[in-house]
Amino acid sequence: YVSMAARGPWIITTKGAVLHDNGGYGMLGFGHVPEPIIAAMTKPQVMANVMTPSFAQLKLSKALAREIGQTHDGGCPFSHFVAMNSGSESVSVATRIADVNAKILTDEGGRHAGKSVKKMSLSGGFHGRTGRPAMFSDSCRGSYGKYLASFRTEELLTVEPNDIGDLETHFAKADTEGYFIEALFIEPVMGEGNPGVAITPEFYIAARELTKKHGSVLLVDSIQAGLRSTGYLSVIDYPGFQNLEAPDMETYSKALNAGQYPLSILAMTPGASELYRKGIYGNTMTANPRAMDIGTAVLDMVTPEIRKNIVERGEEFVEKLKALSVELEGAITNVEGTGLLFSCELDPRFKAYGTDSLEEFMRMKGIGVVHGGENSLRFTPHFQVTSEEVDLIIDQVRNAVLKGPQAGQA
Incomplete structure (x- = not known):
């Protein structure tokens, strides 16, 4: 996609699609267009x-x-x-x-x-x-x-x-x-x-x-x-x-x-x-x-509240991804995370990146994510991410595994 506008964790594409961005390689801790940063x-x-x-x-x-x-x-x-x-x-x-x-x-x-x-x-x-x-x-x-x-x-x-x-x-x-x-x-x-x-x-x-x-x-x-x-x-x-x-x-x-x-x-x-x-x-x-x-x-x-949220939401993400791993019975083979830098490794029957991958599928469904490691989805959400956003992302990982492409399938 080509981005047209953004604010906080949200991106609007030139086609009018809306994405929740978690794939900025760790740069966008305060999301897109943070006002104090733009002012500086x-x-x-x-x-x-x-x-x-x-x-x-x-x-x-x-x-x-x-x-x-x-x-x-x-x-x-x-x-x-x-x-x-x-x-x-x-x-x-x-x-x-x-x-x-x-x-x-x-x-x-x-x-x-x-x-x-x-x-x-x-x-x-x-x-x-x-x-x-x-x-x-x-x-x-x-x-x-x-x-x-x-x-x-x-x-x-x-x-x-x-x-x-x-x-x-x-x-x-x-x-x-x-x-x-x-x-x-x-x-x-x-x-x-x-x-x-x-x-x-x-x-x-x-x-x-x-x-x-x-x-x-x-x-x-x-x-x-x-x-x-x-x-x-x-x-x-x-x-x-x-x-x-x-x-x-x-x-x-x-x-x-x-x-x-x-x-x-x-x-x-x-x-x-x-x-x-x-x-x-x-x-x-x-x-x-x-x-x-x-x-x-x-x-x-960076306030005490921001530091606390980074740790607490990171723990919530890892806990919920591990629960999802159990629920999906082997589709997610490992979960790693420290704060708001975390990943879930996929079974080889899934592709993490490239054409017909879960990375691509999730982007098309509104979740910006990048790959990492051998075959993992890597997430770097914004520092003020909420529990509601955590659930949104977990739901879309589940949807990608259940409805997205598998390796070798068009």
């Missing part, structure tokens, strides 16, 4: 050289420092924030900083002098589609390896999510075989490979300890999970993480830019920020003041 985006702004300091930069930095660490024992652990464009770009900057660290440690005289360098992320992990972020993204490696020559020599070590033994084995192997793991990238809640699966505090503790011991950089990629999964932007404010040591770096984007204007943030601890070297990165639209005004407006909109 349209006010007069100096854009002559956006890389110079601005009041918008100061306001967003203060807003981020207030938001991050508000439930954490140590408060906000990040001393520096870098504002970039898309989420993938903030990860690109993070990879440059990890690269600096790798060179220091593997150069002559370094702790890992002369060793080859490898990357590590989670099985099914996703960190962007540009340059080095793509090389850390296991969820897309099938296509990249098939078509891109640059991936012939790129070796990515992958760890099963929440498998501490697997993580320990990989770091032990690096020591015995003599290579250096430059960085471990993890999503606190997976957005692509297995949408809705959350990292446990125990796994995170092991990741933090092993990366510090080895000398690796630890990046938490909260681009899709930030705000959407627990109501908090940073992993350090998640339940069970409030007394844990922060990662070296953390990235945010989708919900923070409200789906209205490209903005991503790379947050750095003092140690990570000290690794940055002048000349290793630059961008015409870095620290865009208009984008940063939007980020500040989004954080101002």
